[in-house]
Amino acid sequence: MKQKLLIILLFYIGIVSCSSDSDSPLEPSFTANPVELSYVNATSAEIEWGTTISNGNKDYAITYDIFLNDELLISKQSTIGYIFENLSPKTKYTGKVIIKDTNDKTETLNFEFETSASALTAFETNVSEITLNSAKLSWTSSSTQDQSDISYDIYINTELTAENISTNEFLLESLDKFTSYTVKIIAKSESANEPISSETTFTTMGSPPSDFPLTQTEVTSCYAIIAWDKVTVEDGSDFYFNLYLNGNLYADNLTSELKDLTLENLIPETEYVLTVEVIASNETSKEETITFTTEATTMVSDFEISLLDMTTKSVLVDWTDSYLEDGSRAEYHLYLDGEKVHGENTFLTTSSYRLENLNPNTNYTVRVVSEAPKTAGCGDQIKAREITFSTLPVYATHPTLAIEKATLYTLDSQYFPGQLNVKFNNSIDAVEITDFFVADREINSFVNYTSSISSEKLDIGHYTAVTQEKKGFVLIKDGGETYQLNFDITVESN
Numbered sequence: 001m002k003q004k005l006l007i008i009l010l011f012y013i014g015i016v017s018c019s020s021d022s023d024s025p026l027e028p029s030f031t032a033n034p035v036e037l038s039y040v041n042a043t044s045a046e047i048e049w050g051t052t053i054s055n056g057n058k059d060y061a062i063t064y065d066i067f068l069n070d071e072l073l074i075s076k077q078s079t080i081g082y083i084f085e086n087l088s089p090k091t092k093y094t095g096k097v098i099i100k101d102t103n104d105k106t107e108t109l110n111f112e113f114e115t116s117a118s119a120l121t122a123f124e125t126n127v128s129e130i131t132l133n134s135a136k137l138s139w140t141s142s143s144t145q146d147q148s149d150i151s152y153d154i155y156i157n158t159e160l161t162a163e164n165i166s167t168n169e170f171l172l173e174s175l176d177k178f179t180s181y182t183v184k185i186i187a188k189s190e191s192a193n194e195p196i197s198s199e200t201t202f203t204t205m206g207s208p209p210s211d212f213p214l215t216q217t218e219v220t221s222c223y224a225i226i227a228w229d230k231v232t233v234e235d236g237s238d239f240y241f242n243l244y245l246n247g248n249l250y251a252d253n254l255t256s257e258l259k260d261l262t263l264e265n266l267i268p269e270t271e272y273v274l275t276v277e278v279i280a281s282n283e284t285s286k287e288e289t290i291t292f293t294t295e296a297t298t299m300v301s302d303f304e305i306s307l308l309d310m311t312t313k314s315v316l317v318d319w320t321d322s323y324l325e326d327g328s329r330a331e332y333h334l335y336l337d338g339e340k341v342h343g344e345n346t347f348l349t350t351s352s353y354r355l356e357n358l359n360p361n362t363n364y365t366v367r368v369v370s371e372a373p374k375t376a377g378c379g380d381q382i383k384a385r386e387i388t389f390s391t392l393p394v395y396a397t398h399p400t401l402a403i404e405k406a407t408l409y410t411l412d413s414q415y416f417p418g419q420l421n422v423k424f425n426n427s428i429d430a431v432e433i434t435d436f437f438v439a440d441r442e443i444n445s446f447v448n449y450t451s452s453i454s455s456e457k458l459d460i461g462h463y464t465a466v467t468q469e470k471k472g473f474v475l476i477k478d479g480g481e482t483y484q485l486n487f488d489i490t491v492e493s494n
Contacts, residue, residue, distance in 0.1 A: 127200060212228040
């Protein structure tokens, strides 16, 4: 009976116990959502995640341990989400959030992100202390979000002048004077993908023209020559001259190479004031002034002109003397076809001049001008004469007759001293010797033999010319035709 009661009691306890287990509350629990990236920039990022709690009670709690690149940043954080700061730009990061509850349940949420490049802030450039050949550059600082180091490159007119400058100023040197420059400064940082730049332009200083005191080098009754030192502009700027005579514009925009000036068509015995103004392209200028008085007039006499010793390539121009009022001889200038033949700033004191190196059978015009000293271009103070001529033609060679030898005997020879003998290959009795030229001068007096001709004794000037040139020719007429026979001269003594 006792055994039966024990069995019943145990069965009852079991039923009561089962009933008690089914009525007790469930264990608290959580469910985690994945980590999401709220934002990311060059130096910071924010993550968020979610958790859902089941069967929670007031004693149930969840905490979070946050790791970045395996480094624990914070432990037992109670809030959802985290902001990472002071990150490096352009860097990949990995991390994890470990979730723990009071029942020692854990779950790990992994995440990763990459920061962006750091952006450079704009800056401004300034140029100061500009001189003829230097200038000081300065600029405000650029910056980055991560406060990384910044360096600067400097370009002048697209050419790299300096690089990796860590300061905020730079002295430009060895610049050209009065020249425009474009300066470009580029800021760069290792943490930034793109550099930024600031650009400005400036012009180096100009300088005025140099002093150039005027001097009168020559003054006559109708013209004056005024000279000055070559003008320079220190910064190399271009410049030109304007000239004013007695307050009136005389000439303008004259070349910068000008160092003297001839004022023409002036009035005798008159005072003039000349002002020379230099205007430079750098907007500077300078002027100098001189006062001078022209002289009284001097008349020159008329003269005649003639031509002598005409050849195929030369002629002697001869003229009678021209005199000044005081009886002194004038100065002469000779022009061939409008070109002065004896130097631009020279004159002739003799009344003859040999023109050489002319072309055969060619027309020329010779002009001889006589003038009083220092009176060129003064109206009645000059006299001029012109004459036109044609050089002799070059004739054909004779079909049979030729010159075998031409000999000039030295002045100390026993026979025929200073005479020229020309020997032909045949008799010349049947032909006419019309002209005899040696060293571009005509021999007017010579003796005919059966097969030769012989000049008279040459004057010392002609003799010397022949010893230097050693060439000549004769013109002959045969059957109504003119022929030219050329020869080379040998100098011999006997």
